Amino acid sequence: MPASETAASGPGYLAYVAAAAGEVVVINTATAQITGEYGIDSCQGITATPDGSQVFVAQTGQYSVVAISTATGQTEQITVGPFPQDVAATPDGTAVWATVTGPNTARSAWNKVAVISTATLAVTGYLTVSDSPRQLVFSPDGSRAYITTAQSIDVVDTTTGTVTQSIPNPCGPQDLAISPDGGTLFVTNPVASTLWVIDTAANRVTAELPLADQPYSVAVTPDGSTVYVTELNANVVLALDAATLKPVATIPVGGIPGVVAVTPDGSQGWVGNILPGDVTVFSTATNTVLTTIRAGSVTATIDGAPLAITFTTS
Numbered sequence: 001m002p003a004s005e006t007a008a009s010g011p012g013y014l015a016y017v018a019a020a021a022g023e024v025v026v027i028n029t030a031t032a033q034i035t036g037e038y039g040i041d042s043c044q045g046i047t048a049t050p051d052g053s054q055v056f057v058a059q060t061g062q063y064s065v066v067a068i069s070t071a072t073g074q075t076e077q078i079t080v081g082p083f084p085q086d087v088a089a090t091p092d093g094t095a096v097w098a099t100v101t102g103p104n105t106a107r108s109a110w111n112k113v114a115v116i117s118t119a120t121l122a123v124t125g126y127l128t129v130s131d132s133p134r135q136l137v138f139s140p141d142g143s144r145a146y147i148t149t150a151q152s153i154d155v156v157d158t159t160t161g162t163v164t165q166s167i168p169n170p171c172g173p174q175d176l177a178i179s180p181d182g183g184t185l186f187v188t189n190p191v192a193s194t195l196w197v198i199d200t201a202a203n204r205v206t207a208e209l210p211l212a213d214q215p216y217s218v219a220v221t222p223d224g225s226t227v228y229v230t231e232l233n234a235n236v237v238l239a240l241d242a243a244t245l246k247p248v249a250t251i252p253v254g255g256i257p258g259v260v261a262v263t264p265d266g267s268q269g270w271v272g273n274i275l276p277g278d279v280t281v282f283s284t285a286t287n288t289v290l291t292t293i294r295a296g297s298v299t300a301t302i303d304g305a306p307l308a309i310t311f312t313t314s
Contacts, residue, residue: 045086052312249287272306
């Protein structure tokens with residue numbers, strides 16, 4: 001099958017897609033063609049350094065994070081602890097943080113975040129957070145990190161590496177995204193089917209938006225105007241006006257959309273569809289689907305369950 005149903009002319013980026021079946025797929029965003037693959041076991045979270053020179057992947061089943069050099073294609077495995085779920089590069093590019101989720105039981109739950117030096121590709125230390133950390137995001141200035149855990153959203157001072165506040169959330173928060181000005185945090189609660197809006201100045205929940213069908217992943221456009229939320233059971237992405245929190249569009253995508261990410265220039269949204277194992281690309285200007293990426297050639301395919309997406313310059 002061809003790489004796309006229609007040509008997706010767009011920005012000149014490379015999308016790195018982490019697929020749970022055991023690979024990272026590299027896709028040219030302008031052509032929607034798969035240009036490379038890396039065999040990496042049980043991928044989950046993925047992030048790129050700001051300069052695009054390195055991509056880091058949480059290799060959950062191997063208790064490690066894999067560093068990829070985008071210039072040479074070389075990889076290096078970094079042991080971090082049991083079941084790393086997410087990774088995020090600091091805004092200055094000097095470090096990558098990895099949530100070490102561990103077994104999800106009261107008896108043996110982990111509460112650590114590994115800090116990896118991007119220069120040495122070694123763990124320089126661990127931060128202590130609440131049990132079973134999941135997803136994380138940095139404030140634009142890098143002064144704070146926000147981490148979803150089994151029952152809270154932890155606020156971390158990145159200078160001291162300590163939790164300054166833990167916002168209780170018994171609903172089991174999952175994904176989170178921050179506005180470009182750093183003033184607003186958006187958090188999905190799949191079990192409660194809500195989207196929380198948090199004022200980061202006060203670390204206070206200012207809105208709790210009910211959504212019908214298990215909101216899972218969330219992303220904000222670079223200009224801060226639109227929030228995109230995947231709804232697992234409805235097979236759609238909901239577009240919200242960030243200022244009013246009112247829906248502006250509902251975008252049909254594939255089965256069980258697990259992740260949404262927006263290109264750095266804000267022109268496209270990319271959605272990983274878990275059930276068919278493909279990626280839907282939509283225009284953020286019109287909120288309409290541009291293409292569905294299924295395969296690039298005889299040997300290049302998305303081998304199921306895209307769980308995370310990051311972008312670098314091509």
